[in-house]
Every structure is written in C-alpha cells, then in structure tokens.
Amino acid sequence: MSIFRKWVLAIAMFVALIVDGICSFYLHQFMNYDSFGAASVILPISMMLIGLFDDTNDNEIWLAIGTGIVADIYFYGIIGIYTVFLPVSCWICQKVARFLPEVFWARLIVTLLGTTVFVAYDWLVFKAVGLADASVYTLLMSLLVNLGWSAVVFVLVYWIWGNLAQDYPFLIDLNAYRV
C-alpha cells in the first residue's frame, strides 16, 4: 500500500489528462465565444496547484516531465508543449509559493497568469512549427475567453488537488514519518 500511496498523485495526473481530453471534446461547443475559443486547461492548472500546495517536493518536477511527455504524444504527436510548460510552471509555482499567502485568491491569480502564459506559449509553438496559423488578434481574444474558463476549472479542482498534493506527495510516503 505504501507504494500505491507514493503513486497516487501520478495516477491522479493520468486521470486528469484523460478528463482534459474528454472535457475538450464534450465542452468544445460551449467553450467558444464567436470564433474565439478557450483551451481546456485542467492539466496545467492541476500541475500548478500541485506546485503551489507542495513547494518542498522536488520529485514533482519529474512527475510534471513524465505527464508532459505522455500528454504531448497523446494529444499532438509532438514533444515540447506540455513537456516544457508543466515542469517549468511547477518549478515556478514552488518558488512563488514560498512567499505567496496560502489563500485561495492568491493562488487563483497565479494560476490565471499561468494559464494565460500556457495558451500564448501553445500558440507560439504551433505558429513556429507551422501546425496552426492564428492571428495575434485571435490569440488575444482567445486569452480573454480562456480566463473565464480557467477560473471555473480552478474552482472545480482547487480542493481536489489541495488534498491530493498535501496527503499524497509524489514518491513520498507520509506514513513513514508518522508514529
């Protein structure tokens, strides 16, 4: 069971990856405003929340890299979007969490900033490699739509990841420290 406890967060990230794809498929029609759409950002928000809730566990960077590679291959067939963003965002959130007030609103602001950077980075990579060609205006409008959806997703997953990251840190069995 101790091995299972160490890997709970990894299993939860795998489920988050699957749910991200399914939500993107079923909610696609509702996530568009005019011709501008929001991205499904369950996975980036989950990783940032893990970094914000558990800022002392370096293993989570490896979790972010692993999740990023699987997500990139599954969703796009290219490596460099989630593989870069997830570990970098987790690392930055861990650094920020050391001076950030441990309150909902502070974490919401950091996460909204993070998802905005994620969508912009996503756009930049796709434009650079020629896999998509959206204008800067489309990007800016999509960022606005994205902010609204990110806030909704954040509220829905905040307590889930808070409990998971604190009770089941990646590759650490907290029971070993309890007497």
Place this chain on the structure above:
Amino acid sequence: MKKFLQNKKLLSAFIIVIVVLVVLGGSVSLRKKRNTPLLIQSLGNDIVALGTRIVDVPVGWISGGLNSAHDILNTQEENNHLKREITNLGQTKVRNSALEKENRQLKSALKLKDTLSGYTLVNASVISRSPDTWSDLLTINKGSSAGIRKNMAVMCGGGVIGRIVEANAASSKVELITTTDESANRFSVQADAVNGKTVHGIITVTSNNNLAFTQVVDGRKLKAGTRVYTSGMGGNSPKGLLIGTVTTTTRDSFGLSDQIRIKPAGDINDPSVVTVIERQVAN
C-alpha cells in the same frame, strides 16, 4: 565567452533550450514524415486511449441523455421534414438500384476492377479532442488493426470532416478539414458548373477558419448551392465524397483568382461517430 561558460545556471538554461528545440523539431519532422508512429509512441497512445474509453463510458451516458432530451424537443419539426423527404425516397432508391446495376455491367464490359470511386468504410467513435484551440485534432477508438492508415478521409454527418494524421494500433488521430496546418494534405475536389463542365480545385482554409474552394480556373460558373466533392485525383481519397456546398463566390484580395466559400456538409463541431474511408483503388 569564458564568463558565459563559467556561469553554470546560464549554461544549463542554454543547453535545456537547445535540447527542447531539437526535440520539438525532431518530433515535428517525425510526425510529418513517418506513415506509422514509433512503437513506443503507439503503445503509449493506446494505453491512454484505453483509459479514455473507460472514463468516456459514464460521460457518454450523461451526454447521450442530454442529447436525447434535445432530440425529443425537436421531434415534431424533424418528423415533418422526414415526411417531405420520404416522398422522394422510393423513386431515388429504384433509380439508384438501376444505376448500380448498369454501373456494374459497364465496369464488367470494360474489365474495370477498381475505379476512383471505390471505397470501404470503417466506423469509429470519437473519444477525445486536443485541449487547445489552435490545432483541430480528434482521437478515435479505431486504429491500424481495423485497417486505418495515415491520410484516409474521415466523414461525419454526411460530409468529409478531416483526415487521419496518425494511426496507432487501437486508436488514431484525425486532423479536421478546418485546420490551418501548413503541412496538411489538402483535398482535391471538383464541382459541376452551370454550363455542364466540371471545375477542379483544392480545399483550403481562409483566415477566419472558413472553407474555400481555391485554384479554380473559372469559379464564377458555380452557383450558390452547388455541391463540392472529392475528385479522387489527390491519391488519398476516393472520388465522390461530399465536402460541402458553395455559398458565395468573390475575387481574392489581389483580384487575380476566384475565392469560393464553402459551407461544410460534415458535422465538424460535434462529431461523435465518424466513418473512415478506405480507398480501394491502388495509389
């Protein structure tokens, strides 16, 4: 330079950026060039697809229930529409049967085995979609084990919606026809003009994500409502798959060629069940 090499943090960051760019470039190149994904990639995709199919079951029930409620609300309107359609159906079926028989006899007389219009169908369900708004990628629950190969056309709701870009053993990725991917294979299409001639061209995507029939010699002879379908000349899709109907014909911004806007016939926004088209004629 010496200072740069001595600064370990800066040097590490520089190396990481280089590695990321190399991996990104390499994976994009592999995606474009390879007809089948690497074994490890295919295995990873199929494992995630299996998990997705499991989670998708309860979500599908909920979504199906909501759709059923929506369908019930539209029943009367749909019933009236179908009654109007059914009056023509009997005659169309008889004519279709006669034409099929005649077609078989003519092919037999000419000793033709495969033509551009020959194809078989593989039905599949959509289980996932790429989370971003820039790439139009769907994941379906059938792969190379069901006969699906890269570049096959995909239909939904009576029209073409995209093409297979990656075929794993038990899942595949579909790139929608509305993609702005520069390297995407474009559909070679044709339409019948008012003077009886056939107009050829290709399908491209305009800046505001609309479909357009381009590289047309004389597009002004195409009236609004004209059906645009695949010509089978591209080497990947069979002839006769409906792409959409002509809405407007305008000159492009340079005034040099016609830009014909097309209303897609396929259900691009909500494709839950799709049909993959396997072309039968040898490429």
